[in-house]
Amino acid sequence: MIMSMMTLGFGRALRLAALTLLLLVPAAGAGAQTTANQTAAPIPPGPNALTGPDISNEQLLFQQLQGGFQGRVSIPDRKSATLIQPEGREWREFRQGALKTVAAVLLLGSLAGLVVFYMVRGKIRIDAGPSRFRVQRFNGFERFAHWITAVSFLVLALTGLNLVFGRYILIPLLGPEAFTTLTIYGKLAHNFLSFPFVLGIVLMLLVWVRHNIPDRTDIAWIKAAGGLFAKGKHPAAKKFNAGQKVIFWMVVAGGGVVAASGYVLLFPFYVTDVAGMQLAHLVHAVLSVLLIAGIIGHIYIGSVGMEGAFDAMGSGQVDVNWAREHHSLWLEEEARKGRAPQAPAVGHRAPAE
Known part of the structure; x- marks a missing residue:
């Protein structure tokens, strides 16, 4: 009787041990397989990996996936399936850094240079002093073409x-709410005023292109630096001197490219893909900065920098x-047409040839 009970208990224990062994063996095999897989194929780096070999692994991953990380969408626009575009990182770094x-x-340097020039040279006065005679330089239509371009x-x-620069300069001054409102309306103004800007460029091109063709008189004007640094020495010039011709072509050609690249951004994906839009943004930004820097000098000469220029x-x-x-030279031509006095004004100093 006792032997039977012992046999029965031994058999139950044996079955229990066998069942435990069956459960442990697959788990151990799975653990070994996981370890082998980790050794053979490392897990890709996470988004917060900033140090160690994960950085090189991430760069290698982006090089292999030039088209970006693609997801799945149910709408016809397949561009929206792009989750991460490697080239976008370079565009963002340029916009946030170098630009x-x-x-x-460039802009602060231009302003500082003009301040120094004004302190050294002062306002460029009329050497002979103002006279009692005036001559028509630009008619109403020409001034309209200029001002519609200038204001826009x-x-x-x-x-x-x-x-x-707004978020760095205006938010501390105005606060985030006022800055947001200002930026929203500024964006609308930026988009819609591009059209009168282009209209002004076209009008100026039609009206003044024949007066802005470079010629030999521009060489002498450039050599004399326009007489800006020497009082009483003014090189001869036609209706537009070499400096004004540079501004004209900068506005017409540079402004035209700025407008074209801006319309690519204003109407996205009509003529190009994401890469083309990124290039359009770079062109738009760089040329705009150069154009602004040049116009700052033009505004200075046409206002506080030279007596009588604003008229x-x-x-x-x-x-x-x-x-x-x-x-x-332009005044002599106007005099031959009977539009200006023939005789020089009293006290006039002859322009340097």
Whole structure:
């Protein structure tokens, strides 16, 4: 009887041990397989991996996936399936880094240079002094073409710079709510004022292109630096001198490319893909900064930098002595047509040839 009970207990224990062995063997095999898989194929680095070999693994992964990380979408626009685009990282780094640095240095450098020039040279006066005679320089249509371009460009420049520097300059001054409102309306103004800007460029091209063809008189003007650094020495010039011709072609050609690249961004994916839009943004940003820097000098000369210069685009009429000193060849032509006095004004200093 006792032997039977012992046999029965031994058999139950044996069966229990066998069942435990069956459960442990697959688990151990699975653990060994997991270890082998980890050794053969490392897990890709996580998004927070910042040090160690994960960085090189991440770079290698992006090199192998040039088209980006693609997901699955049910809408016809397959571009929305792109989750991560490696080239977008380079575009973002340029926009957040090099673009801001170069733009700040160039624009602040231009302003600082003009301040120094004004302190050293002062306002460029009419050497012979204002006269009692005036001559028509620009008619109403020409001034309209200029001002529609100038005003729209000024708003475009300010709203564009707001997108680059606004959060760093205006948020501390205005607060986030006011900055958000200003930026929203600024974006609308930036988009819609691009059209009158282009219209002004076209009008200026049609009206003034024949006066802005470079010729031999521009060489002498450039050699004399336009007489900006030497009082009483004014090189001869036609209706537009070499400096004004540079501004003209900068606005027409540079402004045209800026507008074209801006329309690529305003109407996305109509003519190009994501890579093309990134290139359009780079072109738009770089040329805009260069254009703004050049126009700063133009605004300075046309306002506080030179006596009598603003009248050309203000009333359209300029002092005869001013015209004789800065655009002597043009004044002579107007005199032959009977539109300006023939005799020089009293106290006039002949322009340097």
